[in-house]
Amino acid sequence: NAGVTQTPKFRILKIGQSMTLQCTQDMNHNYMYWYRQDPGMGLKLIYYSVGAGITDKGEVPNGYNVSRSTTEDFPLRLELAAPSQTSVYFCASSYKGVGAYEQYFGPGTRLTVT
């Protein structure tokens, strides 16, 4: 299994541009998440999904959109990039079952908006 994969690894955007960060998992996990990680701030949840066709906002959703058309894929869309969106973005997935179901993280996308 590849686990959670993310593309691209790095990206530089100009203010106002748009882009999609891709996330795919091959573990048949029903839950998927997008976080951003800023220095000294830990991880902030942007959006999450409990299954195909179902998404919900997290702590910092403004400026982002998501979709979940399949179990495997959970892309994150930035419509009008702003410098405040410069961050490292992590996608994660987890399985809901009995017990403490941990999250599995992708390698991250480092995004710079200038």
Next chain:
Amino acid sequence: AQSVSQHNHHVILSEAASLELGCNYSYGGTVNLFWYVQYPGQHLQLLLKYFSGDPLVKGIKGFEAEFIKSKFSFNLRKPSVQWSDTAEYFCAVNNAPNTGNQFYFGTGTSLTVIP
């Protein structure tokens, strides 16, 4: 909601020293607790987790954590650190069982181990 506090922002230790990183959470109900590690340039990896049962949980690489419900704490410990433990450590909490969708992370503790 839930908030998670990691009071130690940056810890510097010499090799073989003992480590304890604090983690406190706010939600008083049933919780699942996790410690993740992020080595430089890498993604987060699970160190250990607590669901129920023995409050002393053992994880990978010699790490352990103790859940103290009365103190809302889940501190991470290691008796003797190595240079390779240099990393960022995150505590995370998941409010079980009804709202198992969201995980709440602390701001992280950066550990530097000096050879």
